[in-house]
Amino acid sequence: MLTIILALVTGIFFTGIIIRVKSLTSGRKGPDILQPLRDILRNLKKGSVYSETTSFIFKIAPSIYFSTIVASLFFIPFGTHKALISFDWDFVFLFYMLAMGKFLMVIASLDTGSSFEGMGASREAFFSMLIEPAMFMIMGSFAILTGHTSFSDIFSKLHNGSYPITMTYAISILSALIVMLIGMVENSRMPVDDPKTHLELTMIHEVMILDNSGFDLGLIMSASILKFTLFGAIAANLFLLPEKSLLINIAIYFAVQIFYAAFIGLTESFMARFRMKKNPQFIYTITAATLLIFIAAIHSTGFIGGN
Amino acid sequence: MDLIFTSILISFASIVIIPLLPLQFKKGFAIISVIASGILNGLTALRVLWGVPLKYSFNANFFFGEVILRINNLSAFFILITTFTLITGICYGYFYMKQYDNEVEKQSLHWSFYILLQISMLLVCITDNIIAFIFVWELMTISAFILIIYEFEKKSVIKAGLNYFIQSHLSVLLLIVGFLWLWTKTGATDFYTIAEIIKANPQEIGPLPFMILATGFAFKAGFIPLHTWLPWAHPAAPSHISGVMSGIIIKMGIFGIFKIIPFYQGNILSMGRLILIISVFTALYGVILAIIQHNLKKLLAYHSIENIGIIGMGIGIGMIGIGLNNSYIALAGFSGALLHTFNHSLFKSLLFFTAGSVYRKTHILDIDELGGLIKKMPWTAGFFLIAALAITGLPPFNGFISEFLIYNSLYSGMLGSNLSLSMIFLCSIFGLVMVGGLAFLCFTKAFGIIFLGVERSALPQDCSEVEKAALIPQFFIILFIIAIGILPYPFVKIVTSVAATFINYPLDESFIKLINTMSDISAASLFIITLTIVVYLLKLMAGRNHRERTSPTWGCGYTNPTPKLQYTATSFVSSYTRIASPLLKISIKTSEIKEYFPVKGWFHSSSYDKIEEKLIDKNLKRIGSIMRIFGFLQNGLIQYYILYGMFFIIAIIGYTFREAIVKFILSSLAIG
Numbered sequence: 001m002l003t004i005i006l007a008l009v010t011g012i013f014f015t016g017i018i019i020r021v022k023s024l025t026s027g028r029k030g031p032d033i034l035q036p037l038r039d040i041l042r043n044l045k046k047g048s049v050y051s052e053t054t055s056f057i058f059k060i061a062p063s064i065y066f067s068t069i070v071a072s073l074f075f076i077p078f079g080t081h082k083a084l085i086s087f088d089w090d091f092v093f094l095f096y097m098l099a100m101g102k103f104l105m106v107i108a109s110l111d112t113g114s115s116f117e118g119m120g121a122s123r124e125a126f127f128s129m130l131i132e133p134a135m136f137m138i139m140g141s142f143a144i145l146t147g148h149t150s151f152s153d154i155f156s157k158l159h160n161g162s163y164p165i166t167m168t169y170a171i172s173i174l175s176a177l178i179v180m181l182i183g184m185v186e187n188s189r190m191p192v193d194d195p196k197t198h199l200e201l202t203m204i205h206e207v208m209i210l211d212n213s214g215f216d217l218g219l220i221m222s223a224s225i226l227k228f229t230l231f232g233a234i235a236a237n238l239f240l241l242p243e244k245s246l247l248i249n250i251a252i253y254f255a256v257q258i259f260y261a262a263f264i265g266l267t268e269s270f271m272a273r274f275r276m277k278k279n280p281q282f283i284y285t286i287t288a289a290t291l292l293i294f295i296a297a298i299h300s301t302g303f304i305g306g307n
Numbered sequence: 308m309d310l311i312f313t314s315i316l317i318s319f320a321s322i323v324i325i326p327l328l329p330l331q332f333k334k335g336f337a338i339i340s341v342i343a344s345g346i347l348n349g350l351t352a353l354r355v356l357w358g359v360p361l362k363y364s365f366n367a368n369f370f371f372g373e374v375i376l377r378i379n380n381l382s383a384f385f386i387l388i389t390t391f392t393l394i395t396g397i398c399y400g401y402f403y404m405k406q407y408d409n410e411v412e413k414q415s416l417h418w419s420f421y422i423l424l425q426i427s428m429l430l431v432c433i434t435d436n437i438i439a440f441i442f443v444w445e446l447m448t449i450s451a452f453i454l455i456i457y458e459f460e461k462k463s464v465i466k467a468g469l470n471y472f473i474q475s476h477l478s479v480l481l482l483i484v485g486f487l488w489l490w491t492k493t494g495a496t497d498f499y500t501i502a503e504i505i506k507a508n509p510q511e512i513g514p515l516p517f518m519i520l521a522t523g524f525a526f527k528a529g530f531i532p533l534h535t536w537l538p539w540a541h542p543a544a545p546s547h548i549s550g551v552m553s554g555i556i557i558k559m560g561i562f563g564i565f566k567i568i569p570f571y572q573g574n575i576l577s578m579g580r581l582i583l584i585i586s587v588f589t590a591l592y593g594v595i596l597a598i599i600q601h602n603l604k605k606l607l608a609y610h611s612i613e614n615i616g617i618i619g620m621g622i623g624i625g626m627i628g629i630g631l632n633n634s635y636i637a638l639a640g641f642s643g644a645l646l647h648t649f650n651h652s653l654f655k656s657l658l659f660f661t662a663g664s665v666y667r668k669t670h671i672l673d674i675d676e677l678g679g680l681i682k683k684m685p686w687t688a689g690f691f692l693i694a695a696l697a698i699t700g701l702p703p704f705n706g707f708i709s710e711f712l713i714y715n716s717l718y719s720g721m722l723g724s725n726l727s728l729s730m731i732f733l734c735s736i737f738g739l740v741m742v743g744g745l746a747f748l749c750f751t752k753a754f755g756i757i758f759l760g761v762e763r764s765a766l767p768q769d770c771s772e773v774e775k776a777a778l779i780p781q782f783f784i785i786l787f788i789i790a791i792g793i794l795p796y797p798f799v800k801i802v803t804s805v806a807a808t809f810i811n812y813p814l815d816e817s818f819i820k821l822i823n824t825m826s827d828i829s830a831a832s833l834f835i836i837t838l839t840i841v842v843y844l845l846k847l848m849a850g851r852n853h854r855e856r857t858s859p860t861w862g863c864g865y866t867n868p869t870p871k872l873q874y875t876a877t878s879f880v881s882s883y884t885r886i887a888s889p890l891l892k893i894s895i896k897t898s899e900i901k902e903y904f905p906v907k908g909w910f911h912s913s914s915y916d917k918i919e920e921k922l923i924d925k926n927l928k929r930i931g932s933i934m935r936i937f938g939f940l941q942n943g944l945i946q947y948y949i950l951y952g953m954f955f956i957i958a959i960i961g962y963t964f965r966e967a968i969v970k971f972i973l974s975s976l977a978i979g
Contacts, residue, residue, distance in 0.1 A: 047853025051860040053761055055681045057692075063846055067838040074834070085834065087827035088820065092714045093702060097835065099747060100701040107692075110755030110874065112860045113679070118760075118874025125751045126882050129744030136740045140733070144722060210861050215849050219842070280886055298729065 002078045003233060006250070010229045010257045011222070012037055017258060021265025036225070043218030051211050053113040061108035062216040066223045068101030069230065076233045077152040079240035079249050086152040091139040094151075095132070098186075102128055105220075109208040120208035123276070127192065127204065130283040131185050137290035138175055141297040145171070155237040163300055171296050172238035178293070179238075180260055181286050183231025187224055189264060192282065194273040228264075232257040308363040308376065310351045311433070314344035318426045325422070326415040330408065334401050337418035341397045341425055345390040348429055352383035352390070356801060367439070372496050375435040380805040382432040384645060385562045389428045391787075392554040392652050395780040397421060399660045400547030402777035406667060407457075417457055424450040424551075431559055435498045437486040444482065444559075448475040451556055455544040467543035474526060474536040478560075481523030488516045489570070502569035509572035517571040517578075521564055528560025530619060531589045534612045535919040538596075541608035542672070546663020549604060550656035553611045558648050561618055565645075568626070568809060579626030580731060586623055587738040590616025592918070594745040595890055598752070598880050599914045603662050603672050606753060607655065610698065613742060614651040617713065618644045620735060624716045625809065627728070634810050636720045638818055641806035642799065643712030649802070650705045650791065654694040657784045661691040664773045665757065669766050674876040676764040677757045684772045688758040690781050695750040697788050700743050703832030705791035708799065711828070714739065715821065748883060756876045763870050793832050795825045877912060892917045 016033030023030025032038075050058065075094045077083040087093075106125050109117040143149050145168075146157040159168050185192050188205035195206050209220050236256035240249045274282060321340035325333055355361055355378045364375040378386070400421070404414065427447035434440045452475070456468035490496060492512055493504045505512050522533070529537045537557070541549045571578055593612030600606035621644025628637025664687045665680065666672055681688040697704035717739065721732040791798050799822060862868045877884075884893065897910040940951070961968060 044849060047850060047855065049856045049858055052857050053679075053860050055685075055688075055759065057681070057759065060843065063843040064839050067835060067842045070842075071831075071835045071838055085827070085831050087824045087831075089711070089715055089718060089824070090827075090831075092711055093707075093828060093831060096700060096707055096710075096743070097702055099699075099743070100696065103696065103699065103701060103747060103751060106751045107755045107759060110751070111681075111759040113760035113870070113873050114860045114862065115868070115872045115874060116863055117860075118879065121751065121755065122874060122879045122882065125748045125879075129741075129748050129883075132744040132747075133737050133740040136736060137733075140718060140721065140736060143718060144729075147722065149718065149722075210863070214853070215846050219846070276882075280882075294733065298726070 001084065002081050003076045003083060004073055006078065006253060007073050007076070007226065007229045007233055010232065010254070011225045014228050014232070014257065014261050015225050017261035018265040018268070021262050022269050025266065025269040036221075040218050040221050040225075043213075043221065044215055046214040046218075048212075048214035048216055051112045051114075054108075054111045054211070057104070058108045058111040058211075059216075061104040061111075062212060062219045062223075064104045065101040066219040068097050069223045069226050072098060072230055073226065073233070075151055076230065077155050077237065078253070079237065080156040080242050082152040082156075086150050088149045090150045091135070095135055099128070099132070101223075105208065109211075112211045114211065116207050117210055120204055120206070120210075123204040124188070124208055127185060127188075127279060127283065130280055131182060131286070134178065134182050134283075134287045134290050137287070138178060138293055141290070141294040142175070144294075144301060145297040151237075155240070156242065158238065159241055167300055169239075171293060171300075174289075174296075175293050176235040176238050176256070178286060178289055179231055179235045180263065183228060183235075183260075184264060184267075185283060185286070186231070187227055190268040191271050191274050192279050194268075228260070229257065232260045235260060308351075308361055310347040311376075311378075311429070314347035315426055315429070317344045317347075318422045322419045322422050325419050330411050330414065333414055333418055334404065337422060338397050338401055340422055342394055344425065344429075345394045348386050349390045351378065352386040355383035356380060356387075356804065367436075371436060371438050373436070374439050375497050375499075376433045377435040377499070378433050380808050381562070381565055384649075384802070384805045385432045385558070386429060388558065388649050388652050389425075389432070389555045392551055392656050393421075393425050393428070395656060395660075395784055396547045396551040396554075398780035399550070399663070399777060400545070402774055403545060403547050403660075403663050403667060413457065417454065420450045420453040424454065424556075428555065428559065432562065436496050437490060437498065437501070438496055440498075441479065441483055441486060445479055447556070447559065448472075448479065451475075451548075451552060454548045455540055455552070457545050457548070458543075461543075464543040467539035471536045471540040474533075478523045478526035481519050481526070482563075485516045485520035485523060488519070492516075498566065498569075505570055505572050512570075512572075514571060514573040514578070517567060517573075520567050520570070521582075524560040524563035524567070526560070527563065528557050528615050528619075529589075529612050530585055530615060531592050531612070532918045532922050534589070534593070535916060535923050537612060538605050538608040538916065541611070541659075542602055542604035546604070546659050546666060549607075550659035550663070553608065553659060554652035554656035557611060557615065558652060561615070561622075561644070561648055564622060565809075568622075571626075574630070575626050576630030579623045579628075579630055580728075581623075582626060583620055583623030583731065583735060586616045586619030587735050588616070589613070589619060590742045591738055591745075592616075592890075594742050594749060595887055596914070596916060598745060598749045598887075599884060599891060599893065601673050601675055601876065601913070603665070603674055603753065603757065604659070606674070606749070607658050607662060610658075610746070610749070611651075611655060613746065614647065614655065614698070617710065617739070617742065618647045618651070620644075620739065621647060621709075621713050621716070624713070624720060624732075624735075625806070627720065628716065629810065631720075631728075633720075635818055635821070636716050637810050638803060638806050639712050639716035639719065639821060641809055642802040643709050643716060645802040645805055646712060646791075646798065647706075647709035649798075650697070650709050650788075653784050653787050653791075654697040654704075654706060657690060657694040657781055657788070658698065660781055660784075661687050661694065664777070667773065668770045671764070671766075674753065674756050677766075678763040678870065678873065679759065679761045680770075681758040683766075683770050684758075686772055686778050686781075688754075690778075690785060691758065692754055693785055693788060695754050697792070699746045699750050702828070703789075703792045703836065705788045705795075708791055708795040708825070708828070710739070710743070712799070712821075715824075748880065752876055752879045756874070756879065760873050761870045763873065763875065793836075794829050796822065796829065799825050890917065892920060 013033050015036035020030050020033055072094050074084045075090055106121045109121040142154045146154050148154050148157050159165055189195060193204040212220055236253045239252050239256060317340055325336055328336055361378040364373055367374045427443050427450055430443035431447055434443050452468060452472050455471060456464055458464045489501055493501050495501050495504060526533045541553060544552060590613045593609050593616055597606050597609035600609060621640045624640030625637045628640055671677055697706040700706040700710040717732050717736050721729050892915045893912055895912045898908045900908055
């Protein structure tokens with residue numbers, strides 16, 4: 001339960017921080033930190049306009065997308081506090097569930113029959129196919145490292161002292177970085193995609209949802225914020241310390257999430273978007289980096305020397 | 308066993324009766340017959356799964372020796388799968404074949420052979436005599452062949468049919484060699500006895516017969532590089548036959564591999580490893596080619612190859628598990644494979660049925676020319692969508708459960724083995740994830756382009772939903788797809804009881820834990836479903852105050868969009884095609900635009916199977932050029948052919964009496 005509350009609290013200010021950081025670095029004052037939340041609330045109150053081409057797929061897709069992401073928050077523990085839903089290999093379930101929501105979003109955008117949205121759908125399907133293995137590799141590596149197989153068990157046993165804390169922390173830092181990058185690819189942010197350009201030809205996620213409006217758009221916007229907090233929460237869990245008190249852990253949690261938001265803001269301020277053709281290479285690089293985590297994991301368990 | 312004999316009797320009687328009936332009764336009678344014997348077979352199989360195995364033996368004749376019919380858990384499981392798909396197949400086929408209602412004789416043949424297929428598949432499942440097994444296997448192959456070439460007037464159909472016929476007989480040839488080898492070595496004809504003998508002295512027989520038999524079965528199942536018949540045969544057959552073929556006939560290859568696992572007593576670890584590696588490549592290759600197909604049924608056929616690969620992964624891991632003495636890995640692997648066999652038979656047959664409905668109503672199978680069908684055929688679209696989600700392996704549908712079991716065994720294997728095995732498991736996980744992602748791409752494309760958007764070409768005027776009754780068999784399939792996805796517990800329990808027959812160790816606690824995980828999964832699935840419903844209801848409540856408005860799709864300022872501006876299947880996967888191009892063979896033909904004011908242009912792209920090109924076509928050409936030397940023998944004059952026959956007879960007689968002839972020549976020389 002704790003994670004849900006924390007994730008929702010994070011969600012309130014997450015995008016606000018990104019926007020604030022971006023405006024500060026470009027020398028503007030920027031909007032209020034709660035502005036994204038107000039935007040969402042305004043959208044939720046509005047009525048929807050549907051394209052004549054669309055069918056029921058277009059109407060149900062945002063609800064399913066949103067609920068898969070909300071449901072995925074229930075799988076994430078808070079350090080030693082177990083998640084509400086937890087079973088062996090639950091991460092396989094979680095990532096497939098996210099794919100389910102994405103599947104519906106992709107076909108919903110094809111439902112409009114628009115060439116722009118088709119383009120976004122094509123790219124979204126393509127990039128999510130490429131990024132898929134990375135998370136499986138990371139979680140697999142942590143399963144090897146801890147000998148446990150669910151989110152809750154893995155994160156509660158990670159820093160319990162069976163390995164030197166410096167080593168597990170080193171692996172955690174690398175993994176957290178990669179998890180954050182994956183979150184950015186999943187959310188179609190820089191450097192893979194620039195959500196703020198209004199050149200439709202260059203966009204992925206934003207161009208997919210051109211025809212969504214009102215409540216649906218509100219759901220999609222809040223889903224993408226929650227998706228950030230989901231990946232942020234996974235990253236934060238890598239640093240929580242079981243022997244420290246709850247307050248310190250909550251502090252660590254927020255520190256990681258705020259760092260993540262600021263990191264995104266800074267990246268978006270100082271980096272240009274990649275050319276579309278270069279994105280697969282970037283994603284491959286992320287996946288290749290997960291191999292480092294795997295090697296570190298099997299090395300620390302003594303696999304290499306042993307057998 | 309009495310039920311089984313009754314069912315066979317019913318079927319044989321119907322084969323005799325069907326040609327005599329007038330057309331309108333033929334199909335109905337065939338359906339009744341298939342359902343009646345299906346129920347009898349199914350009841351027997353269920354009884355076996357719940358109770359003791361059945362066995363019946365009789366002394367056939369001097370050739371077969373003692374024939375043993377045995378129904379154990381494995382055969383009962385496969386009887387259930389085949390029965391279900393055969394029944395839904397014929398119920399759907401009743402409506403699909405309406406477009407051919409003027410061809411009376413052909414339909415007699417078709418339905419009779421459908422029933423023969425049912426008998427032969429049942430016999431393949433229960434026959435435990437190797438000689439008789441080859442016979443019933445052959446019977447199955449031939450009846451499937453007749454069913455495939457229903458439209459034999461079309462050149463492409465007969466070509467694909469012959470391709471299937473020849474390659475299946477290569478498989479039969481390998482089976483004959485393998486089984487005869489075992490027969491001469493062990494002197495037994497019973498599967499069970501042979502396995503016992505091999506177990507008693509494993510050194511004597513060696514791994515070779517197993518490898519030959521497994522290759523033979525792999526032909527049927529469609530493992531690469533033996534898959535090349537499959538993408539041709541599936542589009543050629545009528546849709547209900549494609550569904551049956553992809554759903555269960557190729558699964559008989561899987562059944563065969565399961566059946567001969569006890570014949571292998573060598574280094575089971577390395578054999579499992581080999582199967583695992585081949586399967587990963589099969590799965591990847593299948594889906595990589597599936598994405599670029601334009602023909603819907605060919606796309607589905609390549610997906611069958613992918614799913615056979617996933618099933619094969621389960622078998623490979625299971626064997627590795629046996630080799631490692633780890634019952635958990637073995638059980639999870641085998642159960643995953645078995646459950647995926649069932650799951651694939653469900654969603655793949657459903658996909659072929661819906662594809663058949665699309666073809667029946669539009670007469671188009673090219674994905675690029677379809678579009679917007681969801682408004683005309685909402686039920687068909689919904690069924691296709693659920694089947695597509697299931698085949699992609701997404702929760703809460705059945706494909707996820709079996710893939711979860713396989714992931715489970717892979718990850719467990721990675722945790723509890725040595726480094727080299729860990730690496731193989733890691734690569735397999737990587738492969739399986741990639742397969743999932745690629746299937747995602749493929750089915751978003753297939754569903755999105757066929758059913759969504761607006762029509763890309765002119766469709767027939769009367770294009771509408773199929774009859775209500777034709778939806779009923781599809782409803783039943785959907786029911787199972789969802790039931791297994793949401794309540795996997797009983798189904799997983801059944802497959803584990805089948806898988807447990809391969810493992811000699813007691814099932815330890817960890818496995819009970821795995822079965823319990825299934826209830827956790829169903830809880831999680833139900834949770835998502837409830838959440839979705841709640842969110843949707845909230846949306847409806849929020850929308851109460853607003854009138855729902857519609858408008859044209861936002862064209863980003865472009866005011867006059869045409870259907871041609873939509874994304875097509877080709878453009879949807881173009882970025883993928885660019886990356887995968889080393890593995891593909893795509894030929895593009897296009898007209899060059901030269902003038903400033905261009906005239907009508909065109910673009911055509913087609914793809915070909917690279918393995919088929921390198922392995923089959925090239926070698927066929929080579930064999931052909933050698934064979935052409937003997938072309939003069941075939942001169943069309945019947946006198947010559949009689950002469951050849953005579954030469955052959957003389958040569959045979961000469962060979963038989965060679966000693967006497969040599970003696971005679973020598974003695975005459977001596978006299979001389």
